[in-house]
Amino acid sequence: MSEEEEDENYVYSDEDELELEEEEEEVYAPPSHGRASEEGASSRGSTESAAMGGKRLQDGTYTLIERSEVEAAMLAKAREVSELLEVSASCAEVLLRYTGWSSERLMEQFLADPEKVSSRCGVDKWTGGCEGSTASSLDSDVALPPAPSGGLTCRICFLEVPASEALTAPCGHSFCGECYEGYLANKIDEGSSCVHATCPEDKCTTLVPPKLWQRALSGIPDKLAKYKTFRIDNFITFSKELRWCPAPNCGKVVRAGACVASVKCAPGGCGFSFCMKCGEEAHQPASCELVQQWAEKCQNESETANWILANTKRCPKCQTRIEKNQGCNHMSCSQCKHEFCWMCMGDWSEHGASTGGYYKCNKFDPLKATDEESDSARAKRELDRYLHYYKRYHGHDQAQKFAVKQLEATEKRMVELQESTHGSWIDVQFLKTANEMVIDCRRALKSTYIFGYYLDPSATKQRELFENLQEHLERFTETLSEMTEQPLETMDRTEVVNITRVTESFLHNLISGAESGLDVVPDAKDPTTKPTVAAS
Amino acid sequence: MADKGRIKKELTELSRDTKSGVTVEVKSEDMHELEGTISGPEGTPYEGGTYVITISIPRGYPFEPPKMKFLTKIWHPNISSQTGAICLDILKDQWSPALTIKTALLSLQALLCSPEPEDPQDAQVATMYKQDPAKFRQTAKFWTETYAQKSDGESAAISRLVEMGFSRDRAVAALAQAGGDETEAVNKLLSS
Numbered sequence A: 001m002s003e004e005e006e007d008e009n010y011v012y013s014d015e016d017e018l019e020l021e022e023e024e025e026e027v028y029a030p031p032s033h034g035r036a037s038e039e040g041a042s043s044r045g046s047t048e049s050a051a052m053g054g055k056r057l058q059d060g061t062y063t064l065i066e067r068s069e070v071e072a073a074m075l076a077k078a079r080e081v082s083e084l085l086e087v088s089a090s091c092a093e094v095l096l097r098y099t100g101w102s103s104e105r106l107m108e109q110f111l112a113d114p115e116k117v118s119s120r121c122g123v124d125k126w127t128g129g130c131e132g133s134t135a136s137s138l139d140s141d142v143a144l145p146p147a148p149s150g151g152l153t154c155r156i157c158f159l160e161v162p163a164s165e166a167l168t169a170p171c172g173h174s175f176c177g178e179c180y181e182g183y184l185a186n187k188i189d190e191g192s193s194c195v196h197a198t199c200p201e202d203k204c205t206t207l208v209p210p211k212l213w214q215r216a217l218s219g220i221p222d223k224l225a226k227y228k229t230f231r232i233d234n235f236i237t238f239s240k241e242l243r244w245c246p247a248p249n250c251g252k253v254v255r256a257g258a259c260v261a262s263v264k265c266a267p268g269g270c271g272f273s274f275c276m277k278c279g280e281e282a283h284q285p286a287s288c289e290l291v292q293q294w295a296e297k298c299q300n301e302s303e304t305a306n307w308i309l310a311n312t313k314r315c316p317k318c319q320t321r322i323e324k325n326q327g328c329n330h331m332s333c334s335q336c337k338h339e340f341c342w343m344c345m346g347d348w349s350e351h352g353a354s355t356g357g358y359y360k361c362n363k364f365d366p367l368k369a370t371d372e373e374s375d376s377a378r379a380k381r382e383l384d385r386y387l388h389y390y391k392r393y394h395g396h397d398q399a400q401k402f403a404v405k406q407l408e409a410t411e412k413r414m415v416e417l418q419e420s421t422h423g424s425w426i427d428v429q430f431l432k433t434a435n436e437m438v439i440d441c442r443r444a445l446k447s448t449y450i451f452g453y454y455l456d457p458s459a460t461k462q463r464e465l466f467e468n469l470q471e472h473l474e475r476f477t478e479t480l481s482e483m484t485e486q487p488l489e490t491m492d493r494t495e496v497v498n499i500t501r502v503t504e505s506f507l508h509n510l511i512s513g514a515e516s517g518l519d520v521v522p523d524a525k526d527p528t529t530k531p532t533v534a535a536s
Numbered sequence B: 001m002a003d004k005g006r007i008k009k010e011l012t013e014l015s016r017d018t019k020s021g022v023t024v025e026v027k028s029e030d031m032h033e034l035e036g037t038i039s040g041p042e043g044t045p046y047e048g049g050t051y052v053i054t055i056s057i058p059r060g061y062p063f064e065p066p067k068m069k070f071l072t073k074i075w076h077p078n079i080s081s082q083t084g085a086i087c088l089d090i091l092k093d094q095w096s097p098a099l100t101i102k103t104a105l106l107s108l109q110a111l112l113c114s115p116e117p118e119d120p121q122d123a124q125v126a127t128m129y130k131q132d133p134a135k136f137r138q139t140a141k142f143w144t145e146t147y148a149q150k151s152d153g154e155s156a157a158i159s160r161l162v163e164m165g166f167s168r169d170r171a172v173a174a175l176a177q178a179g180g181d182e183t184e185a186v187n188k189l190l191s192s
Helices: A046-054 A067-085 A089-098 A103-112 A114-121 A177-190 A192-196 A210-216 A221-238 A288-308 A375-421 A426-454 A460-485 A493-515 B004-016 B101-113 B123-131 B133-147 B156-163 B168-177 B182-191
Strands: A061-065 A166-168 A174-176 A242-244 A253-256 A262-264 A273-275 A330-332 A339-341 B022-026 B033-039 B050-056 B067-070
Touching: A061 A067, A067 A089, A067 A103, A067 A221, A067 A253, A089 A103, A089 A114, A089 A221, A103 A114, A166 A177, A166 A210, A174 A177, A177 A192, A177 A210, A177 A221, A192 A221, A210 A221, A221 A242, A288 A375, A288 A426, A375 A426, A375 A460, A426 A460, A426 A493, A460 A493, B004 B022, B004 B101, B022 B101, B033 B101, B050 B101, B067 B101, B123 B133, B133 B168, B156 B168, B156 B182, B168 B182
Parallel strands: none
Antiparallel strands: A061 A253, A166 A174, A242 A253, A262 A273, A330 A339, B022 B033, B033 B050, B050 B067
């Protein structure tokens, strides 16, 4: 058995060819996931983290990082740019903020017109080179000019102050320390925009350097700490390679190399899968744009849809109202024992491959359209089409939620199974893997209905291929979902493991197929006819 | 955090100044509610008018800008003809603690000289400003005469409309809407 190795480490990247026969040790993550880098899995010390901060992640890989590591990464990036542009590191930080933390764009713009960029960023009057900045801090590398020796009248409080109590920004404008403190504390209260605070003088565009922040707010350290937090938040929010985990109360940060479409907040995180580009829940094969369109559409149509879609359905045979409380679509009516599919309400016996039936739940047959059909009929047909997709989208969404809930029960079942079989913890991991696979598939299937809804209706070939892929995945997801809900006594480990793998390969086929524009037939091998993963 | 010392200093300075055409009066004991006046700049349709502006000093002053609003009705692209709300950058994100109530009022005076129709507060006024400058000037002037001048004598047009049997308020409103054009005002009154 190869599951022993799988643990929680995803090892998969898009360039990997999916070959079921080979690499038994390899466990494929949902294809949307990048490769969780080695660093991400192992625990790191603080020295290592500072080092990894600057290290580039390989394309297609990602890792979860801690806040302290984010700071190190920011520092490393600023230092890298500071050496190239021969400016101080805090200056580099400001310049990088200007281009949304893209060093490439900054290089391009800065080298084209350094003066313009510097003055636009408010650092044209800053002095101090890259040699001044230390590895641990960006806060003291900008020189501050002395206050006028004879003291001054502060232009904020209108009081006379001696030079020793005045603070001067690189532009030469001096104000008393107390007013500076009030000014910057007020900026902090305004929120994240405080990182763009300029000299208090009217129309002066010189940015307040970190060193001045530190001097002015030395009396209120918690405000100063907030300033630092805002700087780091800016780095996380705007750099393409970082993203907050969007799950509520998670707060972890994911760092990803190029070409990573979606990531999972794991290991060590909450396990939520999300899109690195738009921050929504992972949605392959549908694109970010389609997901947004769909969300808007659902919002507009939701009342109609909700009105039509009740929470319950009637058993097609005995008409008893049934509430679905488990993830699988294979329903057995508790009253009449009739078995049917929750999606299409058809007889379940037509759904299995054994009966020669065909699982048609994912297909929508548009009614024969006639040219003379009235507008209202067309509108009705459009609504029907939408509802067809929405129902299935919603169905998988609900099933996904059940599966997530089921995870907790699965943990308990794993303990139970371990005790009854006297096996090791690793021996029972397959239950969790199967459960997680169901979640991943449900999520992907959800998105396939968005993808399908917006798929060009005239592209018959593509649609056929897509629906074929979708159907396969749906069938296996249902099987797997049902299997994971079985009582432990009747559960066949080998079978669960096999189906998990086969399902995974279908998930991969579907996503890579959709990504390649559905032009090429994916892997000709059909794992259904040939369960190639040998069970030991 | 509002610094009373600073407000006091500002007020003393303002009381000494008689040339700039700007005055400020304290309306509340804590000195947080003030009332300022500016005179309409020469060579503009606002010439001869005196504009009252309510000033509210926020707690964060001078790190936060004072809140200002025209109490006197005015026809200007950057000032709401309904509420008197002002669209001016230094009263928002471009505020600097080195600015004062006086400099803010002077900026308002400058705004009366040079409207910014590309950044309008009142779309209707801004449209007129751009499309029909002559009518804009006429209307602004009429509003100045009607609302911003000491009402020692009513304009002849209002008296005539009142003589025709319309109530004074309606006559003023109709004339204001018609930009001072008496015939148009009569038509408006008759058709309403």
